[in-house]
Amino acid sequence: MFEKLKKYEQLLQRFIEKGYNFSKFSESITTKKQLLLRHDIDFDISLAHEMSCLEDSLGVKATYFFMIRSKSYNLLLPENVEIIQSLKERGHQISIHFDPTIYEDFFQGFQWERNIFEQLFNVKVNCISIHRPIEYFLGNNDFIDGIRHTYQPIYFQDIKYFSDSHGEFRYGHPLDSQEFLESRSIQLLIHPIWWVTNQTNSINILTEFVDYRIELFQQHIASNCKPYQKYVEGIRANQTAVNIGKLVA
Ligand SMILES: [Zn+2]
Known part of the structure; x- marks a missing residue:
């Protein structure tokens, strides 16, 4: 196994040992013992597959968010469609990682993406994540086309949020936090690119x-x-x- 992926396994094991429930974004969120494990897929869908296999072996589930119009991957590539369908069949949640900046009217753009994603994977989208969110979305409680997003206060302010953006936990390690110590609910954003590797830098x-x-x-x-x-x-x-x-x- 990749060296970094072993570290990810150890991280998840600590949450499991502490009795956290790996919750879906569609569940009602309480302040105690929920871990919302989120993966934004910015670069490569095969890395999502590797990560999900590890999670399966630990008996935990995550939510994977994919881009429809990424410059890094083709969502419609047969092997990518197969991976996403397999994630769904194995009990992980799948949804859209939405980039509002590519649209003049992001609301219309989102409706278009939502139709494609729901038809393609035969799912109902109930919460999306936003790619490199502009200030507008952070803590904004507005729904988009009736759909929740991961920067709404219930996921982002009412509970603690950690992200590995740039390849590190820049605002403190989740396991060192007071919230983890007190078994409080946490949203944890993990990008597979930083973990499915032997490199560290x-x-x-x-x-x-x-x-x-x-x-x-x-x-x-x-x-x-x-x-x-x-x-x-x-x-x-x-x-x-x-x-x-x-x-x-
Ligand atoms: Zn992103």
Whole structure:
């Protein structure tokens, strides 16, 4: 298992030992012993799969929020649809990670995304998360098209909120908090990109991820274009020759 993922496992185990209930955002929220475990999927859906398998092994459930129009992944890719359906079948919640900044009228944009998501995965969306929320949404109690969002006061002010944004808990570690000590309800935002890795430094994590994506994209172009395939094979053969040359020298 990835080193960082082991740390995530230990983190969840502490919540389990403390008797926390892993709650859905659609449940009524009380001040005691609820953990709202949230995953915003900003970069890669396969990382969500890895994370969910670990959660399954611990017998806990999370809510996964996906972008419909991400520049980082294609939600409709068959393997991505399969992962999201599998999350749902295994009892995790699935919903929309909404980026309001791409719309002139975000309300209309959300209605459009909601229709797509609900039809595609045969679910009723009941709470969304917002990608890089502008000030407007923080603590704003307004529903969007009748739907809750994760920055409403019941999830964001009435209970403690922790996030691993930028690859660390910048406002204190959840396990060191008074709220955890007193078994108070917590919303915990975890981005799989920071945990499904062996790297520790956030720049190294992202650099490794970008390299992995370049490799995948090269394979994709090569398998759809013969001249590029030959070009890539040529580079690899050349690299091998250089490496063998080094060994001989
Ligand atoms: Zn996001």
